[in-house]
Amino acid sequence: MGKQYLIADDGVRIPVHVEGSGPPLVALPGWTGSWQDWGPAAEGLRERFTCYAWHARPYHADNGDIGRMAMDLHNLLAQFELEKPVLLGHSMGAVNAWEYIRRYGDGAFSKLALIDMSPKLLVGDDWSMGLWGRFTAEENARFIQACREDFAEAVIDLIAHSRVALQGSGPGIPKDILLARRRRLEKLAGERWITAWQSFVGEDYRPVLPRITIPTFCAFGAKSAYYGPAVAEYVAGQIPHSHLVIYPEAGHGPHVEAAEQFLADLDAFLATTGSAA
Structure with a gap:
């Protein structure tokens, strides 16, 4: 238990935190995120599963x-x-799952849980439910340029507007949380994360959703400024064996903002779909 290492087939060593007891669960974090971001949900998952969570490549x-x-x-x-x-x-962890399923299918897993993600980030003539409902290729180009000029500032601005603001149009995330995240972002190699972003921002995973054959738990935040209930209903509606929960007061991170209810809902889903949790 504790920190171990995945030795990928190209020789890269990737730390994997292995914690808890029970049936196995693989947790894939979001873009620039880590297992530590999950707060109380991480503790709850460790009590239910043997969790495998990496610091992504x-x-x-x-x-x-x-x-x-x-x-x-x-x-x-x-x-x-x-x-x-x-x-x-x-x-991004949901995107990672979709890319895996597109390449290898879903037969290696018993269940799937997806948290607040759209299958296509860029909007276009046939798709209006991308990031913020308005994120075009041109806006993405401006975001990439901003990342190259000041990576931490650009990402903090993205995070700050991930949640519907309580009042007005300002940031929906408390300043102390943004400050702590900025300190972490300033230590990252920004170009590596830009590479990751560019590799999936233009992808379209809509065709993958109907191919998912395993029971899938979909958790979305009603206050997510990135996506919202319309995207949640689309994703769940396209996956044959899905169960959707929309958390009324949560933003992009319902597993963090509504951790206790999220864990209870995940437990109930796994119990009704035959997983020993």
């Missing part, structure tokens, strides 16, 4: 695109000899 190597991270997940299942774990992905 962009922390450690330049070639951290979403395809390579799907291969890393394939390597992790093999190296740790995991049999039918639950796969849980938040934000």
Whole structure:
């Protein structure tokens, strides 16, 4: 238990935190995120599962695109000899799961849990439910440029507007949380995370959703400024065996903002779909 290492098939060493007891669960964090961001939910999951949670490849190597991270997940299942774990992905972690399923199918997992993510981030003529409902290729180009000029500032601005503001149009995230995240972001190699972002921002995972055959728990925040209930209903509606919960007071991180209820709902879902949790 504790910190172990995945040795990927290209030789990159990726730290994997292995904690808890019970059936296996693989947790995939969001873009620039980590297992530590999950707060009380992490403690609750450790009480229910043996959790495998990595610091994703962009922390450690330049070639951290979403395809390579799907291969890393394939390597992790093999190296740790995991049999039918639950796969849980938040934000980019959900994209990581979809990319894995697109390449390998979903037969390696018993259940899937997806947290607050759209299958297509860029809006266009046939899609209006991308990031903020208005994130075009042109806006993405401006975001990438801002990241290259000041990575921490650009990402903090993105995070600050991830939640519907309580009043007016200002940031919906408390300043102390943003300050703590900024300190972490300032230590990251920004270009690696830009590489990761660019690898999935233009992808379209809508065709993957109907191919998911395992029971899937979909958790979305009603106050998520990124997506919101319309995206939640679309994602759940496209996955054949899905269960949707929308958390009324949560934003992009319902597993953090409504941790106790999220864990209770996840437990209930796993119990009704036959997982021993």
